Amino acid sequence: MSGREPLPLREAAAEVAARLASAGFDALFAGGCVRDEILGLEPKDYDIATSATPAEIRAIFPRARDVGEAFGVMLVRHGGRQFEVATFRKDGPYDDHRRPSHIEFSTDREDAARRDFTINGIFMRPATGEIVDYFGGKADIDRRVVRAIRDPHERIAEDRLRMLRAIRFAARLDFTIEEATASAIRTHARELDGVSRERIGDELRRMLGHPARARAAALVESLGLDHAVFGACLIVPAHPRLAGLRAQAGVAEALAAWFLDRASLGAPGYADLAAPADAVALLRSRLLLSNIESDELSAILDARAAIVERFDAEPVAGQARIVARPGFDRALAILAIERPQDAPGWRIRADEVLPSRVLPAPLLDGSALIRAGLRPGPEFKNLLDRTLDAQIEGRVRSTAEALAFALAVRDGRGG
Numbered sequence: 001m002s003g004r005e006p007l008p009l010r011e012a013a014a015e016v017a018a019r020l021a022s023a024g025f026d027a028l029f030a031g032g033c034v035r036d037e038i039l040g041l042e043p044k045d046y047d048i049a050t051s052a053t054p055a056e057i058r059a060i061f062p063r064a065r066d067v068g069e070a071f072g073v074m075l076v077r078h079g080g081r082q083f084e085v086a087t088f089r090k091d092g093p094y095d096d097h098r099r100p101s102h103i104e105f106s107t108d109r110e111d112a113a114r115r116d117f118t119i120n121g122i123f124m125r126p127a128t129g130e131i132v133d134y135f136g137g138k139a140d141i142d143r144r145v146v147r148a149i150r151d152p153h154e155r156i157a158e159d160r161l162r163m164l165r166a167i168r169f170a171a172r173l174d175f176t177i178e179e180a181t182a183s184a185i186r187t188h189a190r191e192l193d194g195v196s197r198e199r200i201g202d203e204l205r206r207m208l209g210h211p212a213r214a215r216a217a218a219l220v221e222s223l224g225l226d227h228a229v230f231g232a233c234l235i236v237p238a239h240p241r242l243a244g245l246r247a248q249a250g251v252a253e254a255l256a257a258w259f260l261d262r263a264s265l266g267a268p269g270y271a272d273l274a275a276p277a278d279a280v281a282l283l284r285s286r287l288l289l290s291n292i293e294s295d296e297l298s299a300i301l302d303a304r305a306a307i308v309e310r311f312d313a314e315p316v317a318g319q320a321r322i323v324a325r326p327g328f329d330r331a332l333a334i335l336a337i338e339r340p341q342d343a344p345g346w347r348i349r350a351d352e353v354l355p356s357r358v359l360p361a362p363l364l365d366g367s368a369l370i371r372a373g374l375r376p377g378p379e380f381k382n383l384l385d386r387t388l389d390a391q392i393e394g395r396v397r398s399t400a401e402a403l404a405f406a407l408a409v410r411d412g413r414g415g
Contacts, residue, residue, distance in 0.1 A: 006080025013046035014126040016061075016078050016085065021127075023060050025052040028108065028123035028132060030086070035119045038131075038141050039173070048076075048085045049111055049123060057085055071103050090114060094158035098199075109134050116155055116162045117169065117181075118147050144175045152184035160195050163188065163225055164203040171207065171216035182223060189224035200228055201287035208254035214243035217258050229286060236261055244337035252296035253330050255283060256304075260334065276301030299327030300334070307331060307346060308339075316353055317389035323354040353392075362388050364402035372403060374410070383409055 006012070013029065020027035027050040033043035050057070057074045058064045064085070065075045072087030088111040091100035100114075108123060115121040118137035124130065131138055135149050146169050148155040148162075156162055163185045170177050177185070192200065207216040217239050220226050227233045241257035249257075259279055280298045283289060289297065303325040311322055322328065328350070336343035350357075364387050366380055374380070383406045387396065396402045 012079030012081040017126045031120045034122045034124045145178045146170045147178035148181045152181040167219040171212040185223045192228040197288045211247040214239040256300040300330045303327035303331035317392040320354045320392045323350040324359045363399045
């Protein structure tokens, strides 16, 4: 397909399945793509489950790559697309609570039985659309229910992250979690603390990156999984900040809003809004936030504190410096939810003092002070800051005026 447009995703996946079928193997769409098609959603990818072994898959698709051959998973490229093609399998014990110690190639029924939830354990024959459903997944989709396949305690024991996955599916699809499954999650909630911080963080990012993030947060709290996220359990009656975010809000913005929703009720360890650095340090360690995510979270919480605590009392230059903070507009978006009576005025004033949200390039720098005979030292920063403030406020308009102003400040004659 070099130089050609890729085939439509489903068409390419169906052709892969058809080639397996023409070679005498069963080949079915599996899991989430089937669930999404039943719901009328457009799948983002298609997984194919087959009776062909990895060696047999490679014989049909010689350029197939091994992405987990020990688990029967091959990556097949076709029509400008790529697909995971996995052999029907039965899993051995999950000794590490994450992955099976070994697998056995098996049947489609046993392959469905090893999966997490009934809504993800459905197969479809691509050519006909026939549903192959051994555990009532189609009925659960119709009832809009997330239910574990067979014993929910066993499914959770195999991989404790499934507790968060249940919440993510329920929130994203607007489903409820079936009571036996929810009860098992409550029972095992503290065991989530034993899951790697990286895996928990990745799952939380997927929840918080979706517009249904507030419902996900409420489920995390109501099922007792917030201890693994925040180090404390608290059921928050409502999440106005989190629910009020724009649909495209990023992870840092969502974390800030969730933290503030909890802190507003005095959640243990989260009531001190004057110390956003403590919140960032805790969330960074518990969710393994990247440097970029940590910086963004810090910028939002710092900007919010600056707006609430001193924006109105600052002179023009001080207000401009707050507006220029990288988290200002995202902090203001959260404040528009929590303080709707104040936020419009703050936004109007921000647009007046610094519509670009970027401070002007300074008219004066340290080298100009050195040329004027000043020796570098602690006073430099103060002189440059005060001169920039005067520039922002329109009291100096040229480099010569800026230098004269700085010298006057140095000599105690102005500023």
